[in-house]
Amino acid sequence: MIPRAYRHDLNGSRLTPGETVVECSRLSLGFGGVQALDAVSLDVVQGHIHSVIGPNGAGKSSLLNCVSGLYRPQQGSITLHTDRGPHELAGRPPHRIARLGVARSFQNIELFSHLTVLENLMLGRHIHMSTALLPALLWFGPARRAEIAHRELVEEVIDLLDIQEVRNTPVGALAYGIQKRTELGRALCMQPGLLLLDEPMAGMNAEEKEDMARFILDVHELAGVTVVLIEHDMNVVMDISDQVTVLDFGRVIADGPPAEVKRNPDVIAAYLGSAASEAVEQ
Numbered sequence: 001m002i003p004r005a006y007r008h009d010l011n012g013s014r015l016t017p018g019e020t021v022v023e024c025s026r027l028s029l030g031f032g033g034v035q036a037l038d039a040v041s042l043d044v045v046q047g048h049i050h051s052v053i054g055p056n057g058a059g060k061s062s063l064l065n066c067v068s069g070l071y072r073p074q075q076g077s078i079t080l081h082t083d084r085g086p087h088e089l090a091g092r093p094p095h096r097i098a099r100l101g102v103a104r105s106f107q108n109i110e111l112f113s114h115l116t117v118l119e120n121l122m123l124g125r126h127i128h129m130s131t132a133l134l135p136a137l138l139w140f141g142p143a144r145r146a147e148i149a150h151r152e153l154v155e156e157v158i159d160l161l162d163i164q165e166v167r168n169t170p171v172g173a174l175a176y177g178i179q180k181r182t183e184l185g186r187a188l189c190m191q192p193g194l195l196l197l198d199e200p201m202a203g204m205n206a207e208e209k210e211d212m213a214r215f216i217l218d219v220h221e222l223a224g225v226t227v228v229l230i231e232h233d234m235n236v237v238m239d240i241s242d243q244v245t246v247l248d249f250g251r252v253i254a255d256g257p258p259a260e261v262k263r264n265p266d267v268i269a270a271y272l273g274s275a276a277s278e279a280v281e282q
């Protein structure tokens with residue numbers, strides 16, 4: 001358990017657990033002859049860890065890219081629900097989607113390697129920084145108070161993710177697993193209403209994976225943040241997910257709680273193979 005109470009609410013969504021945060025409806029996206037997404041529909045529920053799995057090229061990253069605005073689906077809609085009402089995301093630019101509370105991490109680390117952990121996390125706050133230029137430059141009044149508040153929140157994220165010891169180390173000098181944790185931290189500093197994690201454990205050894213899974217669970221349990229997770233490691237997915245959607249060739253072939261999905265014959269046949277048989281046997 002985390003040793004102290006946190007002052008800042010890291011969850012940017014005010015929806016009640018169980019309400020739908022994001023609804024993808026019949027999303028289609030093609031690249032030339034490749035149909036990356038073919039009428040994909042799925043709902044993500046507030047308070048869930050919702051994993052999206054499937055073989056290489058199944059369309060997982062394309063789906064996340066549509067939700068975060070990097071790709072524009074050719075058909076379908078993506079509705080984000082907030083306490084200010086529904087927002088259509090399809091076709092919106094990424095920075096506007098981020099402002100609505102959607103944060104993401106990438107398959108390849110996207111941090112400023114020459115900046116420290118603390119500086120990278122402060123960059124995650126910039127979306128909430130609106131102080132006028134002059135006070136900011138002169139460092140008085142509201143600018144100073146705002147900076148202190150941002151620093152406090154960042155310190156809480158550092159504490160939650162247990163990266164105190166490296167807070168002043170340039171990210172480029174850190175072990176891969178800590179860099180990935182810093183990336184998670186930066187997304188969390190945005191106080192997201194929805195956190196999209198694209199293979200946060202890719203390239204990690206078993207110990208680093210275990211650590212990362214624990215931190216994702218902490219983020220979820222302690223901060224209540226809704227997470228959409230792309231992950232290849234079946235054991236991790238089955239352990240930590242509330243809901244699992246399986247994609248194959250751009251189509252949804254299964255969607256449900258992990259225990260149900262891992263017994264689905266289509267999933268076993270199309271994707272999981274021996275890995276699923278082992279998981280089912282456990």
Ligand SMILES: Nc1ncnc2c1ncn2[C@@H]1O[C@H](COP(=O)(O)OP(=O)(O)OP(=O)(O)O)[C@@H](O)[C@H]1O
Pocket residue numbers: 031034035036054055056057058059060061062063
């Ligand atoms: N920008 C792009 N240009 C052309 N083709 C693309 C682009 N992005 C994705 N694709 C293609 O769309 C299909 C789905 O790719 P996507 O990266 O979404 O799959 P994935 O399930 O995330 O795979 P992986 O597990 O390997 O990351 C693939 O055939 C891929 O080559």
